[in-house]
Amino acid sequence: xxESLKENIAKHISISNKELDDFCRLFKIRSVKKKDHLLRxxxxxxxxxxxxxxxxxxxxxxxxxFEQILYFxxxxxxxxxxxxxxxxxxxxxxxxxxxxxxxxxxxxxxxxFAYEHYPKIERLFRIMTQKTHVSLQxxxxxxxxxxxxxRYLDFxxxxxxxxxxxNRLIAGYLGISHEFVSKIRKKLSQGx
Amino acid sequence: xxESLKENIAKHISISNKELDDFCRLFKIRSVKKKDHLLRxxxxxxxxxxxxxxxxxxxxxxxxxFEQILYFxxxxxxxxxxxxxxxxxxxxxxxxxxxxxxxxxxxxxxxxFAYEHYPKIERLFRIMTQKTHVSLQxxxxxxxxxxxxxRYLDFxxxxxxxxxxxNRLIAGYLGISHEFVSKIRKKLSQGx
DNA sequence: ACAAAGCATTGAACAAGTTCAACAAAATTC
DNA sequence: GAATTTTGTTGAACTTGTTCAATGCTTTGT
Numbered sequence: 001x002x003e004s005l006k007e008n009i010a011k012h013i014s015i016s017n018k019e020l021d022d023f024c025r026l027f028k029i030r031s032v033k034k035k036d037h038l039l040r041x042x043x044x045x046x047x048x049x050x051x052x053x054x055x056x057x058x059x060x061x062x063x064x065x066f067e068q069i070l071y072f073x074x075x076x077x078x079x080x081x082x083x084x085x086x087x088x089x090x091x092x093x094x095x096x097x098x099x100x101x102x103x104x105x106x107x108x109x110x111x112x113f114a115y116e117h118y119p120k121i122e123r124l125f126r127i128m129t130q131k132t133h134v135s136l137q138x139x140x141x142x143x144x145x146x147x148x149x150x151r152y153l154d155f156x157x158x159x160x161x162x163x164x165x166x167n168r169l170i171a172g173y174l175g176i177s178h179e180f181v182s183k184i185r186k187k188l189s190q191g192x
Numbered sequence: 193x194x195e196s197l198k199e200n201i202a203k204h205i206s207i208s209n210k211e212l213d214d215f216c217r218l219f220k221i222r223s224v225k226k227k228d229h230l231l232r233x234x235x236x237x238x239x240x241x242x243x244x245x246x247x248x249x250x251x252x253x254x255x256x257x258f259e260q261i262l263y264f265x266x267x268x269x270x271x272x273x274x275x276x277x278x279x280x281x282x283x284x285x286x287x288x289x290x291x292x293x294x295x296x297x298x299x300x301x302x303x304x305f306a307y308e309h310y311p312k313i314e315r316l317f318r319i320m321t322q323k324t325h326v327s328l329q330x331x332x333x334x335x336x337x338x339x340x341x342x343r344y345l346d347f348x349x350x351x352x353x354x355x356x357x358x359n360r361l362i363a364g365y366l367g368i369s370h371e372f373v374s375k376i377r378k379k380l381s382q383g384x
Numbered sequence: 385a386c387a388a389a390g391c392a393t394t395g396a397a398c399a400a401g402t403t404c405a406a407c408a409a410a411a412t413t414c
Numbered sequence: 415g416a417a418t419t420t421t422g423t424t425g426a427a428c429t430t431g432t433t434c435a436a437t438g439c440t441t442t443g444t
Contacts, residue, residue, distance in 0.1 A: 062337035144367030145254035175336030
């Protein structure tokens with residue numbers, strides 16, 4: 001639904017209805033089945049997307065074959081590999097639907113067109129990039145200073161959608177083994 | 193020196209000399225003595241800065257009293273707490289000079305003025321924020337998947353300025369104890 | 385040049401997290 | 415709805431990194 005995209009944009013910047021309509025017309029809606037990939041490592045990411053419904057994981061497979069999850073994108077989040085998208089180079093990341101989902105996608109040329117014609121849009125993306133930057137910074141600090149137990153609790157606390165995620169996915173996000181997630185849960189459910 | 197600021201900006205965007213001059217006139221030069229703080233946790237960060245000479249650490253003191261170093265900013269880097277600066281709220285971060293240094297500083301109102309009058313500047317900061325975002329993302333993945341030894345080697349490898357840093361500072365960046373840095377060094381110098 | 389403070393190194397005991405293997409419980413598939 | 419695959423749980427042995435304490439080495443300030 002394009003409506004939720006409009007709402008999301010209006011939350012970040014002030015923009016006229018006309019401009020908002022024009023910009024949103026550049027997006028194409030796409031349904032993605034559970035387990036389908038929007039992007040695979042090695043491909044060039046040719047879209048920036050807004051999740052109008054569903055759930056995705058953005059992840060990287062490390063040299064040991066472990067899947068490190070950078071973040072989960074649920075309804076109302078944006079997804080892309082900025083590096084690959086803006087510099088048109090092969091992606092280190094993959095994006096997979098964890099549930100049947102729907103996204104609004106914009107191509108690089110259409111986004112560049114928007115940057116040239118609607119200065120507000122340049123601001124929109126500056127602000128959004130800043131926000132994700134701030135939260136990444138905070139996560140970086142937390143990862144450096146907190147134990148796995150604390151990070152697990154923080155995660156559960158901060159992301160209501162954790163209930164839709166398996167232990168293995170949570171482990172991939174926290175950077176620990178799934179067995180250890182299991183042990184943390186046990187410890188918490190017992191003596192707390 | 194304002195010249196190095198101009199060069200740095202020209203590296204990121206194409207901009208007329210006139211606009212570049214006008215924008216750079218908004219900066220004030222400031223010398224900072226070794227061990228002086230440009231920003232202390234709890235203060236609102238009222239500047240964005242470009243390091244024209246010297247070396248800084250940007251860090252956070254965690255709830256155990258440990259200093260987590262987010263990054264080092266040497267000559268040609270930008271420094272600020274974006275969150276505090278843009279949202280005018282108390283900072284979680286501190287910024288300290290590790291050597292006698294010189295920075296070019298711009299205030300929030302002057303930067304907002306620039307955003308309104310020079311659209312190129314909005315682009316400059318979008319691009320810079322994107323770049324730091326990409327490198328933070330990569331560091332996040334590395335921290336999740338690599339051991340301390342590997343991260344130490346990566347760091348030494350990637351940052352030529354590591355020679356100006358004590359073990360304790362490197363430890364603060366890698367998120368490990370300074371004793372362990374010492375042990376890693378020993379291991380590397382011996383059997384490799 | 386000296387004292388004081390901070391920095392680096394090392395070892396021993398400990399804590400946090402991994403790995404492997406075995407089994408139970410859900411969820412998918414045909 | 416039975417069979418197959420994926421997910422979760424638990425224990426034992428192991429690896430990685432921490433903590434604390436002792437010692438010597440550099441800086442720094444005066």
